[in-house]
Amino acid sequence: MTNTKPNTKPTPNHTKPKNGPHAHRNLRILISGASVAGPALAHWLHRYGFTTTIVERAPALRDGGYAVDFRGGAHLSVLRRMGLLDAVEAARTGTGSMAYVNELGKPVAKLPADLFAGDVEILRGDLARILHDATAGHTEYVFGDSVTSLEEDADGVHVTFERGAPRRFDLVIGADGLHSATRRLAFGPEERFVRHLGVYCAIFTTGNHLGLDRTGHAYRTANRLVAMYSARHNTEAKAVFYFGSPELGLDRRDVVRQQAVLTEQFTGNGWQSDRLLHDMRYAPDFYFDSVAQVAMDHWTRGRVALVGDAAHCPSSLSGMGTGLALVGAYVLAGELAAAGGDHRLAFARYEEEMRAYAEGCRKMGDGVARLMVPGSRFTAGLLNRYYKLMPYLPGKDMAAKIARRAAENITLRDYTAAEVRTAPAVRAGR
Template sequence: MKTVLISGASVAGLTTAYWLRSKGYAPTVVERAPALRPGGQALDVRGVALGVLDRMGLLEEARSVRTRMRGMTMLDAEGNELWRSTEMTLSSGRLDNDDIELLRDDLVRLLHGRAGDGVEYVFGDSLSALTQDEDGVHAEFEQGGPRTFDLVVGADGLHSKVRQLAFGAERQFVHYLGRHLAVFSAENFLGLDNWQVWMRDETARYCLYPARDNTEMRATLGFASGPLDYDHRDLDHQKSLIAEHLSHLRWETPKLLAAMRTAPDFYFDAMAQVRMRGWSAGRAVLVGDAGYCPSPMSGQGTSLAMVGAYVLADELGRAEDDHRAALARYETRMRPYAALNQALATENRGGPAPEESLDRAKNAIALDA
C-alpha cells in the first residue's frame, strides 16, 4: 500500500486524508497542535465544493449544523445603523441560496469523523526536513523519529512548512493584500439572536455573530495597514495591534476588545494570497491555502481546499504508479478554478464580490475529469 504524509489537520488535510484513503493510500496526518484546533470563523462551502461534501456523505450533516442567520446590520464608526438586510449577510451572501455557512470547528469535526480509522494522526509534532530520492520522501520531525513516505502533501496553510522545505522561502510566494485579520470566540454579551452585526469605517471593521444556539459569539476583526513585523507566536503583541487599530471605533468596541484579551482561541494573520508557478516538486505537492490561498477576502478558501483535495486524490487514483503525471493533471484541472477564485479578492477589495462573479468562480470546475 502506498503511504502519504499529510501536513496539517484542518479542512484541506482532513479532506485529502479521506479521499486518498479511498484511493488505497495509507495516510499519516501530522499536526503541530496537540489536537484538532478549536474555534475559527464561519466558513462557506459553495458551488462545486458542495459536490465534494455530497460524495463524502456529509452534505446533509453539514446542512444540519449550518449557521441560521436571519440577516445583518451595518453600523458606522459611532454605532449608528446605516442599513440592514434580511436577504443577505456579507459573510455568506444571499440567505436563500444552496451554499452552506458553518463554523470551522463543526466542519473539521465532520471531516475528521468521516476520514475514519484508516488514517494515522500524529499530533504535537511538525516537519523539520524533507529529502527525496527514487524510493520516496524521507521526512524528519521536530519530535518523532524519521520516516519515509511515497508522497508528502502540504495542507498546512498560508505559512506552510512543506512549501518552505520543498519550494523555498515564504517571501517568494506570499503576497500581502493590505489588511490583517483576527478571529476569536466570546460570550454573546450583545444577546444576538441569529443576527450578524458589522461595524466599519475607512480603515477598520469587525463582524459579530452568534453561534451554538446563540450561547456564544464569534468575532472577526480587521484593519488596513502596510506590512507589519511581528512574532507569529506572540499573541499578546498581536492583540495589542488589533486594539491599536480598532480602539477608535465606538459602540461596544471597548467591551469587545476586553473580551479579546482573554479569548482562548485567538487567531491573527495577514490577508494574503499564495501565488506559485508550480504546486508540486518531485513527490511533494501542495493543497489548499499552502499552494493557492485566495485569502478570506475571497470567501472561497474552504471550497478551494476541499475541491483541491478531491481533484488531487482523483488524479492519483487514476494514475496508478505515475505520480508525476497525476500531479501535472491536478494542476491543469485546478489552476483556472484557483485563478478565478483568487480574483474575487483582488478585483473587489472594497467589499464582497459581485454575485455573478462569485457564481462563475464557485462553479468553474467539474469534479469528473
C-alpha cells in the first residue's frame, strides 16, 4: 500500500473563531446514520469538544456487507489521524486481482488489484464496527429510529422521530446515505438530487463454493455481470449482480419483488448465475439498489448539513464513496471547530473545501456504470479482450492512476489548533 505523507496546510485566519478559545457554540449535534460518515464525524466532533447523538434506522449496527476501499494519501492520512489505520489494516480483506471468466469458469482476463481493491479494502460492516467501537464511549447511539421532521428556529432545531420523543439540537447532520431522509426533509424530494446511472446492483453473502482464495471471478454477458469474491479469510463469499435497466420504480424495502426481478434477469444467464440465484433465497443479507449519484448545488441549509453519500454519492461503482465520506467528515468537523461552532462560517468553508474534490470523485463514477455492463455481446467481448491485453499495453496503469489522482485531489487542512481548545479530559483520552 502507499504511505503518502499527510498533505497539510494551516487553517487560514478567517476561519479562526471570533470569540476566542472555549467559545464553542452549537455544542449539541444530531447525526443521522451510523455507517461511515456518521461515526467518523462523531469521532472528530468529540475531539473538538462537541456532544454528539447518532440516530440509525437499522435496529443494530449493520455488519458484513460488501467490500469498500481506501486509496491514496488523503484517505489513509485521515484514518491515521483518527488513530484507526492499524485497526482498518488488520481487518483488510487482502483481496488480490479479479479474474473475468468464461462460461466454464476459466479465467480469460484479469483486473489488477489496485484498480479493484484500492490500497486498503475492508468490508463496509467491519469498517462501521471499527468506527462505532471508537466512538461508542462518548457518542449516544440510538438504533431503530429515524428523523421525521426538522423545525428550525433562531437557536436550534426541533427534531421529531419515528419512535422516540421529540428533542432539540443545535445542528443536524445527515449522514444517512444515498436515500437520505435528512436531505428529503431539509432540501426536498430525492428525485431532485439522485440520478440513476442505468444500472442496478445486488449483493449478498453466500458460501465460498468455488474455493476462491482472496480473489474474485466475474462473468460478463450483454447487459449483465455476475461475480463472486471471497471474504473473511475465504470462509465466505459475496455474490454480486449488475444489470442495465432504466429506472424500475421498485419499493426499496420490497425484497421479494427485488429478488423476483433479479431472477427474471439472470435465470439461464450461464456460469454460476442459477446457483447464486438459488443461494440468494437463504442469504442473511440482501442488498439491492440502483447505481446512482447525488448532485446538489449546496450541502448545507440553515442549521442542517449533509455529509458522505447523502451529500455527494459518486456511485457505488466509482470506488470513491467511502474515502470521500471519511474526508468529508474530517473537513466538516474541522471547520466547525475552527469556527468555534459558528455554523454559518463553518458550513460555507466546508462547501468550499469539499466542492472540487467531491466533483472529481463523482466524475470517476460517470462512465463506469455503462462499462460494467455494456449493452451488446460484441462490446462485452471486446472489453474482455481489452482486459486480457491490458497487462501488456503501455497505458496499463492508467485507470488506477486516474482513480488515485481523484482520491488525492485535496489538501487537508490541519485543524489541530482547533483541537487544543477542547476539554483536557478529551485531549488526554485520545
